[in-house]
Amino acid sequence: MTTSSITAPAAVVTPRDTVPDPARQRRRRTLARWGFVAPAVVFMLLFFGYPLVRNVVMSFQHYTPKTFFTGRAPFNGTDNWSHVFRDALFGKALWHTLVFTAGSLLGQFCIGLALAVFFNRRFPLGGVLRSLILLPWLVPMVVSGVVWRRILDQDTGVLNSFLDTLGLPGHTPWLTDPGMALLSVILVNIWIGIPFNMVILYGGLQEIPRELYEAASLDGASAWRSFRSITLPMLRPVITVVLVLGFMSTVKILDLILALTDGGPADATQTLGTLTYQNSFVQLDFGAGAVVGNVLILISAVFAVLYLRANRTEGK
Amino acid sequence: MSKRFNASFSTRIVAAACVLVASATLTGCGQDRDDGVYTVLNSSTDETYHRWDAEAMARCGKQLGITIEQQSVPAAQVMTKALRMASSRSLPDIVQFDASEMPTFAEAGGLIDLTTLGLSTRDIPKGIVAFGSYKGTYYGAARSVNTLALFYNKDVLRQAGLPVPTTWDELRATAKKLTHGKRYGLALSAGGAEDGVFQFLPFMWSNGGDERTLDGPRVVEALDFWKDLIKDGSLSKSTVSWTQADVNDQFMAGNAAMMINGPWQVETLNTDKSLHWGIAPIPVPRAGATSVGPLGGAVLTVPNTGDTERERMAGRIVACLSSEKEQLTYALNSWMVPANEKAAAVWRRRMPELQALAGQVAAARSRTAELGAGWSSVSLALQSAFQSALTGESSQAALKRAQQRATSGN
Numbered sequence: 001m002t003t004s005s006i007t008a009p010a011a012v013v014t015p016r017d018t019v020p021d022p023a024r025q026r027r028r029r030t031l032a033r034w035g036f037v038a039p040a041v042v043f044m045l046l047f048f049g050y051p052l053v054r055n056v057v058m059s060f061q062h063y064t065p066k067t068f069f070t071g072r073a074p075f076n077g078t079d080n081w082s083h084v085f086r087d088a089l090f091g092k093a094l095w096h097t098l099v100f101t102a103g104s105l106l107g108q109f110c111i112g113l114a115l116a117v118f119f120n121r122r123f124p125l126g127g128v129l130r131s132l133i134l135l136p137w138l139v140p141m142v143v144s145g146v147v148w149r150r151i152l153d154q155d156t157g158v159l160n161s162f163l164d165t166l167g168l169p170g171h172t173p174w175l176t177d178p179g180m181a182l183l184s185v186i187l188v189n190i191w192i193g194i195p196f197n198m199v200i201l202y203g204g205l206q207e208i209p210r211e212l213y214e215a216a217s218l219d220g221a222s223a224w225r226s227f228r229s230i231t232l233p234m235l236r237p238v239i240t241v242v243l244v245l246g247f248m249s250t251v252k253i254l255d256l257i258l259a260l261t262d263g264g265p266a267d268a269t270q271t272l273g274t275l276t277y278q279n280s281f282v283q284l285d286f287g288a289g290a291v292v293g294n295v296l297i298l299i300s301a302v303f304a305v306l307y308l309r310a311n312r313t314e315g316k
Numbered sequence: 317m318s319k320r321f322n323a324s325f326s327t328r329i330v331a332a333a334c335v336l337v338a339s340a341t342l343t344g345c346g347q348d349r350d351d352g353v354y355t356v357l358n359s360s361t362d363e364t365y366h367r368w369d370a371e372a373m374a375r376c377g378k379q380l381g382i383t384i385e386q387q388s389v390p391a392a393q394v395m396t397k398a399l400r401m402a403s404s405r406s407l408p409d410i411v412q413f414d415a416s417e418m419p420t421f422a423e424a425g426g427l428i429d430l431t432t433l434g435l436s437t438r439d440i441p442k443g444i445v446a447f448g449s450y451k452g453t454y455y456g457a458a459r460s461v462n463t464l465a466l467f468y469n470k471d472v473l474r475q476a477g478l479p480v481p482t483t484w485d486e487l488r489a490t491a492k493k494l495t496h497g498k499r500y501g502l503a504l505s506a507g508g509a510e511d512g513v514f515q516f517l518p519f520m521w522s523n524g525g526d527e528r529t530l531d532g533p534r535v536v537e538a539l540d541f542w543k544d545l546i547k548d549g550s551l552s553k554s555t556v557s558w559t560q561a562d563v564n565d566q567f568m569a570g571n572a573a574m575m576i577n578g579p580w581q582v583e584t585l586n587t588d589k590s591l592h593w594g595i596a597p598i599p600v601p602r603a604g605a606t607s608v609g610p611l612g613g614a615v616l617t618v619p620n621t622g623d624t625e626r627e628r629m630a631g632r633i634v635a636c637l638s639s640e641k642e643q644l645t646y647a648l649n650s651w652m653v654p655a656n657e658k659a660a661a662v663w664r665r666r667m668p669e670l671q672a673l674a675g676q677v678a679a680a681r682s683r684t685a686e687l688g689a690g691w692s693s694v695s696l697a698l699q700s701a702f703q704s705a706l707t708g709e710s711s712q713a714a715l716k717r718a719q720q721r722a723t724s725g726n
Contacts, residue, residue, distance in 0.1 A: 065424040068403040069620075087724075154554045155498070156571065176553050178707050264508030265556040266703035266714075281396055283692050284420060 052297070059290035067286075080287040089267060089275065090292070097271040100186055101250045107190035108246060109239075112197025117231070119198070120205045130202070137195035145259025148188045149175065152260075175261055178268035185260055185269050189250065197242055204238030205231070244307040248300055272296045349409075349626065353383045354633060357398060358412035359391035359614070364583065368649045376636035384633060395420065398619070402426055407619040409630040415447050415456060415615050416510070419688040422450040428618045429453050433631025439640070444655045447682040448615045456615025457638040460652035463609040463680040464518055465673050466599065467567065467585075468574040470592040472499075480596045481574075484541055487599040491550035494573035501550035503563045503572030506542065508703055511560045513695045514610055514683075515576055516542070516702055518598045521608040521681060527694050528686060530701065531712070531719040537601070539702055539711040546706060556703050567593075578612065579673055582651040595672045611680040613652065653677045697722040 061073040152174035164170025174184040216226040254273035263270040280289030360366045373384040448456035481487040491501025506512045525535035545551035567575040597607040618630045643654040654660045684691045701718035705711045
């Protein structure tokens with residue numbers, strides 16, 4: 001405001017600059033505005049747009065090792081798609097992915113929330129304990145995978161020995177029974193995901209004004225009642241963020257499963273992530289790999305849209 | 317003032333970034349190769365193997381008056397790395413592929429016929445020439461080959477007063493007798509990767525099974541034999557999650573009296589001086605049958621770079637690295653069997669304790685001899701099948717599904 005009132009009289013002095021073509025000025029301003037947006041747009045197009053489009057195109061191509069030499073990948077219509085959808089493994093992998101994602105999110109979220117509420121009250125050593133719980137987050141996924149594979153070994157694993165000394169079933173085939181393996185993988189993933197959920201939810205809890213709880217307790221509300229009527233509604237935006245981010249990182253799981261079970265035994269832990277990997281990098285059928293990849297992207301996109309929707313209504 | 321500076325500064329950064337990206341994409345193609353410097357892409361990521369290779373390359377480089385460099389990536393990444401290099405026209409001069417992967421690269425038109433580069437197959441057994449060939453063309457020179465054998469704990473067998481088993485019945489009985497407390501009679505890998513398939517093949521092939529008919533009765537019998545070992549309790553149920561390295565760990569920790577494994581474990585085995593191990597051919601279904609194992613190992617190939625002169629030199633490098641002398645040095649270091657007959661004869665004299673392995677190699681078969689690039693589909697189907705069968709399903713049903721899956725190309 002002030003700057004414009006200062007420049008205005010100066011403009012009168014030098015007529016040349018004073019009659020700025022308003023259209024030109026506007027154009028320049030839009031150009032500057034776009035200039036600021038441009039780096040982001042270029043980045044998005046280069047690193048997100050291009051691979052995305054490429055992946056979609058590839059799923060309609062006969063893309064084989066030969067393509068790397070000739071550069072030719074003939075279009076083959078919906079062959080890749082029908083090929084993948086007809087494969088019994090795809091249905092299995094889709095189902096495993098859904099179970100894995102739902103199970104992991106449920107476990108991570110509930111335990112994470114419980115811990116967040118627990119640490120929200122102040123007590124001695126609370127800070128130290130809270131930071132200790134972050135440790136699983138710091139360990140690389142593949143390392144956790146390898147360590148857990150040892151822990152869960154049926155004969156020599158620490159977990160079974162421990163269960164045995166407690167008189168519990170000490171010969172549980174955690175990773176070796178097709179009926180158990182998916183559950184075991186989910187449990188490990190819950191362990192990995194707790195810190196993330198706890199940290200974000202804890203941050204959200206800190207934002208809730210204490211007075212609300214005081215008022216509620218004056219009104220004679222029980223702990224459960226104030227959790228349901230104060231904590232949960234106040235935490236809702238944070239909960240949405242945690243769940244959506246958790247979903248995105250869980251649905252595309254690959255490294256943990258490769259390290260734990262390699263998709264086995266008998267394809268019991270095959271997910272869309274491992275299937276893409278297997279199609280593209282073991283069978284070298286890149287077209288089929290792209291199809292599964294696209295399905296994954298589609299699932300994520302649906303949730304991203306839902307998330308944006310939820311955010312917008314929240315904003316209103 | 318500062319605003320203008322910022323604006324131009326950021327424009328400059330953007331411009332610089334654009335130039336960088338553009339030039340990276342442009343120069344990515346058509347990388348210049350140094351004269352006199354040749355590169356080998358291999359999977360020698362272990363310190364010892366990397367060192368042995370470096371020494372051999374230094375000797376050959378000196379002999380040919382050039383410098384040979386090696387670029388080592390994990391075994392599972394050699395193929396994808398080579399393909400990426402092919403698309404950016406930056407292939408190395410020599411690629412060392414696992415022999416089971418070579419046909420895929422050859423089929424894509426990526427390899428040069430070694431005989432046109434002056435390499436001869438003299439003194440190399442027919443089986444090993446076939447191992448490095450695809451559709452009758454010799455693309456890969458093997459320096460050494462390996463296969464699987466039965467490793468046993470000498471002390472445990474002696475204490476039990478049991479001879480080394482030679483047939484399936486003996487193996488089953490011996491394994492059962494040796495199973496005691498925490499110790500299983502036998503350890504093997506039935507993991508869901510190529511490791512598991514590699515270990516199943518000696519049982520399948522020695523019994524007359526064939527990878528083109530996975531649901532054939534001979535294959536079913538072989539799988540039933542594995543199931544019996546688990547049923548007896550002489551083979552751990554964890555076998556479905558073990559790699560061959562895990563199997564070796566189990567054997568060394570005393571959790572298994574015998575194991576199926578390969579000579580690449582010998583170096584690790586020998587680190588435990590108190591462990592006295594012996595080696596024998598893998599038991600056969602019936603007395604008198606031949607023990608047929610899978611031939612394993614890597615082959616040196618010359619990729620098609622379009623630069624004939626460099627390709628010719630690459631051929632000479634391969635010839636030097638796979639010469640009788642270099643083969644023997646490499647084989648003595650790595651405990652593998654030399655591909656060259658003459659070198660193998662010397663090796664056998666110098667390593668009498670691995671005698672059994674040399675016999676196994678002579679009878680061993682290449683995985684891709686029948687199916688070529690189609691092997692990976694069959695391998696995936698087979699993994700899934702034996703894992704299903706070992707965890708409860710009937711061998712017949714599991715293998716029938718595998719056959720359907722393999723033929724549908726999924």
